Amino acid sequence: MKKVSIKDVAKEAGVSLTTVSQVLNDKRDRFTTDTIEKVLAAKQKLGYLPNKNAQQLRGSKTKLIGVLLPNLANPFFSTMMQSMDANKESDVDLFFLTAPEEDIEAGIMHLVERGMDGLIIAQMIKNPERLNNYLTTHRIPYVVLDQSDDHGFTDIVRTHETGGGELAARHLIELGHKQLTIVQPAHLTSNMNLRMEGFKHYCQSHNVATPKVIESTLSKAGGYAAVDDIIASHSTAVFATNDEMAIGIIRGLADKGWQVPQDVSIVGFDDIDIAQYMTPALTTVAQPIETIGEVALQLIMDKLDSTLTHRDQQSIVLPSELIVRATTARANLDNS
Structure with a gap:
């Protein structure tokens, strides 16, 4: 039409x-x-x-901010989107776009071609130098979130991922768990790698055996699919890469007749909205999701502010927090 x-x-x-x-x-x-x-x-x-883009070319003062996301299925990203929308000024329009891993650069080019004034990139960037050259050439300021490493090209917003992994490990070890399993995707983004390294390092420093690692897709279905391997591992506790995966694990264990936390304790990561409403409610390492969205938006707006021409690059690290709920309990060593 x-x-x-x-x-x-x-x-x-x-x-x-x-x-x-x-x-x-x-x-x-x-x-x-x-x-x-x-x-x-x-x-x-x-x-x-x-046509908003045509209006912009004619001198409209509306600022267009493109936000590139991995997906909308994970409530983590929808919560972040809501935070950005709630904190934007009236002269700002947000344009959200999802792209699979192999199409990230094409997604960024699409946003640039649509006339974005600035970008917030919430995906892992495989070739940061090439991306930076492209966006610098087109004079498009951008901010990255913690799925990517900090290469010093631009502002980055992260949470204390290593500390978050350590919090999860400490909690389980203090409950007497010594046979631990990590469930993670085959390819870890920068932030996920840090949280897993934090978990493993804490175990090592407290004389607990290196956790077993089970690989599956980063989703509820992926967590569900890992359950047979979890049972075979004889672990008393599991650290899942994110809450979505943890939720799938809990359901899969229930379908096999296992109880959480009586038979296996589970810790997730993110603290998405549904975590507190589950039965049992999920113990997890909370990221300040709304603050991430708010800070990222403020950083890109600062970059678009012509009066802040000499501002230094910003690397913002936000705190993680352990939220203890009902999916963790003292180790049942008789079942291990």
Whole structure:
């Protein structure tokens, strides 16, 4: 279906293109009430929507911020989106786009071609130097989140991932667990690698055997699929890469007749909204998801502020916090 153009509105109203443009941009002083009503009626009848990118080229002050996300299935990202939307100024429009790992660069180019003023990239960047050269050439400021390493090219927002992994390990070891398993995806992003390294390092420093590692997809289904291997490992506790995976593990164990935490303790990571409403409620390492969204948005807006031309690159590290709920308990060594 052909998109309605400003020419279509002018033809329907029986006026010139210039008249339509000025009426729709609130420059109506030189036009009669009848002319204004004709233009607005034609716009309404045809369902015409102004081209935001064209408006921007003509000098609109609206700032367009593109946000590239891995997916919308994980509530972590939808919560972050809501935070950005709640904290943006009235002269800011957010454009959210998801892209699979292999299409990240194409997604970024798509956002640039759509006329974005700045970007927030919440995905792992495989070739940061090439990306930085591309965005610098096109004069597009950007901010990255913690799935990528800090290469010093631009601002980055992270949580204390290593500390978060250590919090999970300490909690389980203090409960008497010594046979531990990590469930993780085959390919770890930078932040996930840090949280797992933190977990392993704490175990090593407290004379606990290196945790077994089970690889599965990063999803509820992936957690569910890992259950047979978890049972075969004879572990008394599991650290899942994120809450989605932990939720799948809990359901899979239940379907096998195992109880959480009586038979196996589970710790997740993120503290997505549903974690506290599950039965049993999920023990997890909380990331300040809303703060991540708010800080990332502020950083990109600072980059777009022409008065802050000499600002240093920012590396923001936000704290992690262990939230103890009902999926962890003292080790049942008789079942191990």
